Amino acid sequence: xxxxxxxxxxxxxxxxxxxxxxxxxxxxxxxxxxxxxxTIESWRNDDADVWNTKIIPAFNKKHPDIKVQFKADxxxxxxxALNARLAGGTAGDLITCRPFDASLDLFKKGNxxxxxxxxxxxxxxxxxxxxxxxxxxxxTFCMPMASVIHGFVFNKEIFDELKLTPPKTMxxxxxxxxxxxxDGKYTPIAMGTADQWEAATMxxxxxxxxxxxxxxxxxxxxxxxxxxxxPAYVDVFKELASWAPYMGDGYKSQKYPDTQNLFTLGRAAIxxxxxxxxxxxxxxxxxxxxxxxxxxxxxxxxxxxxxxxDIAIGINAKSKNMDAAKTFLSWVASPEFADxxxxxxxxxxxxxxxxxxxxxxxAAKFVGWRGTCESSIRNSYQILSRGTPNxxxxxxxxxxxxxxxxxxxxxxxxxxxxxxxxxxxPHKK
Amino acid sequence: MTDxxxxxxxxxxxxRARSRFPVHIAVFLAPAVAIYxxxxxxxxxxxxxxxxxxxxxxxxxxxxxxxNFRTLLADPNWSGQFWNALRNNLIFFxxxxxxxxxxxxxxxxxxxxxxxxxxxxxxxxxxxxxxLSVVIIGFIWQLILNPxxxxxxxxxxxxxxxxxxxPWLGQESTALLTVSLISVxxxxxxxxxxxxxxxxxxxxxxxxxxxVDGAGPFSVFWFVRLPLILPTLGVVSIxxxxxxxxxxxxxxxxxxxLAGPNFSTDILGTFFYxxxxxxxxxxxxxxxxxxxxxxxxxxxxxxxxxxxxxVQRRLQRHTF
Numbered sequence: 001x002x003x004x005x006x007x008x009x010x011x012x013x014x015x016x017x018x019x020x021x022x023x024x025x026x027x028x029x030x031x032x033x034x035x036x037x038x039t040i041e042s043w044r045n046d047d048a049d050v051w052n053t054k055i056i057p058a059f060n061k062k063h064p065d066i067k068v069q070f071k072a073d074x075x076x077x078x079x080x081a082l083n084a085r086l087a088g089g090t091a092g093d094l095i096t097c098r099p100f101d102a103s104l105d106l107f108k109k110g111n112x113x114x115x116x117x118x119x120x121x122x123x124x125x126x127x128x129x130x131x132x133x134x135x136x137x138x139x140t141f142c143m144p145m146a147s148v149i150h151g152f153v154f155n156k157e158i159f160d161e162l163k164l165t166p167p168k169t170m171x172x173x174x175x176x177x178x179x180x181x182x183d184g185k186y187t188p189i190a191m192g193t194a195d196q197w198e199a200a201t202m203x204x205x206x207x208x209x210x211x212x213x214x215x216x217x218x219x220x221x222x223x224x225x226x227x228x229x230x231p232a233y234v235d236v237f238k239e240l241a242s243w244a245p246y247m248g249d250g251y252k253s254q255k256y257p258d259t260q261n262l263f264t265l266g267r268a269a270i271x272x273x274x275x276x277x278x279x280x281x282x283x284x285x286x287x288x289x290x291x292x293x294x295x296x297x298x299x300x301x302x303x304x305x306x307x308x309x310d311i312a313i314g315i316n317a318k319s320k321n322m323d324a325a326k327t328f329l330s331w332v333a334s335p336e337f338a339d340x341x342x343x344x345x346x347x348x349x350x351x352x353x354x355x356x357x358x359x360x361x362x363a364a365k366f367v368g369w370r371g372t373c374e375s376s377i378r379n380s381y382q383i384l385s386r387g388t389p390n391x392x393x394x395x396x397x398x399x400x401x402x403x404x405x406x407x408x409x410x411x412x413x414x415x416x417x418x419x420x421x422x423x424x425x426p427h428k429k
Numbered sequence: 430m431t432d433x434x435x436x437x438x439x440x441x442x443x444x445r446a447r448s449r450f451p452v453h454i455a456v457f458l459a460p461a462v463a464i465y466x467x468x469x470x471x472x473x474x475x476x477x478x479x480x481x482x483x484x485x486x487x488x489x490x491x492x493x494x495x496x497n498f499r500t501l502l503a504d505p506n507w508s509g510q511f512w513n514a515l516r517n518n519l520i521f522f523x524x525x526x527x528x529x530x531x532x533x534x535x536x537x538x539x540x541x542x543x544x545x546x547x548x549x550x551x552x553x554x555x556x557x558x559x560x561l562s563v564v565i566i567g568f569i570w571q572l573i574l575n576p577x578x579x580x581x582x583x584x585x586x587x588x589x590x591x592x593x594x595x596p597w598l599g600q601e602s603t604a605l606l607t608v609s610l611i612s613v614x615x616x617x618x619x620x621x622x623x624x625x626x627x628x629x630x631x632x633x634x635x636x637x638x639x640x641v642d643g644a645g646p647f648s649v650f651w652f653v654r655l656p657l658i659l660p661t662l663g664v665v666s667i668x669x670x671x672x673x674x675x676x677x678x679x680x681x682x683x684x685x686x687l688a689g690p691n692f693s694t695d696i697l698g699t700f701f702y703x704x705x706x707x708x709x710x711x712x713x714x715x716x717x718x719x720x721x722x723x724x725x726x727x728x729x730x731x732x733x734x735x736x737x738x739x740v741q742r743r744l745q746r747h748t749f
Contacts, residue, residue, distance in 0.1 A: 392710035
């Protein structure tokens with residue numbers, strides 16, 4: 001090639017590049033000019049339909065000038081995807097908040113703004129706000145939306161067929177399980193350990209509150225007055241270990257969707273549940289189902305439930321539509337939103353003080369336990385999962401292992417305690 | 430253009446070009462250099478730089494030297510997971526080397542049989558899974574092996590071997606082996622194709638000569654074909670090594686980022702993911718994650734260097 005040619009070639013390439021970059025920047029500008037909508041980042045991809053057809057239209061009736069867009073990632077990818085987008089400056093205006101440290105971390109890094117001054121925050125109690133407040137409780141950075149409650153869902157037709165009544169104590173619970181197993185037609189407990197979190201949340205946290213007496217035990221654990229090696233916690237692991245013979249064939253590689261299907265196909269009698277399962281079962285199960293609260297250890301014991309503050313919504317500190325975002329948050333705090341949310345997504349219970357009537361009978365039963373039992377949140381969520389090893393991960397691991405029979409209850413308790421004691425001062429003594 | 434004008438242009442140009450910077454070389458190299466620098470070299474160097482920093486809770490980063498690596502290798506909470514992931518990764522690699530490349534070699538030999546009918550059909554079918562998405566592979570195999578509604582238990586039942594079935598993906602003793610074999614099933618087409626191509630390159634004269642000299646099929650394979658495809662086997666090995674130590678997707682799709690049960694399927698890729706991006710309540714740490722990524726880079730580098738200096742230099746490439 002001659003020099004003349006190469007020069008011409010370079011010039012042409014340069015012109016092409018310049019043209020392309022002008023076009024690209026023009027596109028970017030056009031995009032920025034049209035961005036007058038609020039985008040919600042969420043992990044609730046299951047609820048996209050409800051957001052798009054019920055919640056957002058209801059909001060637009062009051063505020064027709066603000067467009068809202070619901071954008072969800074799969075739950076397991078949400079934290080990673082959100083952090084990447086926040087770092088890259090492409091995250092949406094509104095951010096659905098995980099409870100406790102994941103969101104506290106976002107606030108400390110300056111990704112979330114305080115919502116203390118947003119109208120409607122006064123509708124929430126301190127307990128409701130605790131999951132999204134700084135450790136001193138002074139600043140709240142997400143508007144609480146809903147909590148989820150643990151319990152047991154059961155197949156009413158199987159219970160009728162085998163003439164069983166919902167158990168109130170652990171002894172009754174085991175009597176019921178034995179009867180179902182003796183009959184042989186149905187799997188007594190629908191649960192798998194492959195996903196690990198089922199064992200920890202639907203097992204350990206679900207029944208555990210009755211053993212460690214809810215908030216009392218949870219706070220004692222944070223203060224270091226109780227340890228995982230205390231009898232109350234070891235007993236929970238022992239109870240979980242005793243479930244193994246009642247679980248389905250090959251439960252060790254059974255995943256969460258398998259568990260749900262096992263129950264909705266009518267092949268299992270009892271399903272250790274989170275209340276968020278209720279709307280799914282409502283759609284999929286063609287039989288009557290009902291729920292009972294986690295059985296108490298001894299007859300006459302006070303009952304506790306895991307009423308876990310699970311979901312809230314905050315504002316991206318880099319949002320260009322701050323006022324619109326605050327308007328949306330105020331609306332989320334309103335009784336109107338609470339009513340829509342509770343009834344369109346039965347199983348997610350509003351945290352606001354407003355009285356909301358839950359129409360789904362099973363979901364209503366779950367929320368009804370708030371009146372008869374003491375509420376508590378999952379004990380690994382506040383403060384205790386800040387270090388390495390991560391307590392929540394450890395609980396998933398050991399709960400699944402205890403149910404798999406590859407670890408003794410005492411060993412599980414010791415592993416959780418040792419992990420915690422390796423970094424958490426109050427447990428070092 | 431005639432020869433005369435061509436040589437004239439060249440001579441006047443050559444004088445000028447020798448004294449000045451060869452622009453055309455830079456122009457031709459530019460696209461590759463620019464793309465590599467932007468997407469490969471820069472991120473690599475920045476990762477190494479990031480691994481020397483630590484972030485506090487407000488996200489501010491400060492230089493800490495090799496502290497992250499000390500934590501990774503000396504703090505039992507980190508090193509336990511790291512060595513476990515490395516050990517699992519080595520097992521994962523060993524299974525691929527033996528099973529995937531062994532079967533790949535066998536299939537390539539079968540495909541190169543002279544009197545094979547429908548060879549291209551087999552070739553396509555065996556290669557097909559390689560082109561499928563990992564998520565689909567993971568989903569299909571979980572369904573097949575599902576103890577509740579999978580076809581594996583019913584198939585075994587049909588031949589009276591139901592008692593052999595177990596929840597293989599859920600047992601600590603079998604999970605890693607099962608996941609590895611699924612991966613082998615997916616990727617066996619690649620060594621097969623590479624080795625098959627190498628086998629086709631061997632001239633028939635050599636094989637005929639060996640046969641005339643009295644070599645049986647086994648001797649022909651062992652003393653003629655195998656030495657001739659050794660360079661290809663080396664390339665296949667190094668590709669397997671790099672791919673296995675960067676593996677992540679299949680385990681994530683099947684077992685999730687916590688790689689259960691009890692971290693028995695945790696490999697460096699999933700360990701890195703948890704560290705960098707966080708998991709459930711574990712908050713991700715980009716700096717610690719960068720340290721894990723750098724450790725992975727070093728491990729892969731060591732493997733590749735051993736191959737380059739220990740193996741490849743001794744291999745002779747035969748040309749015909």
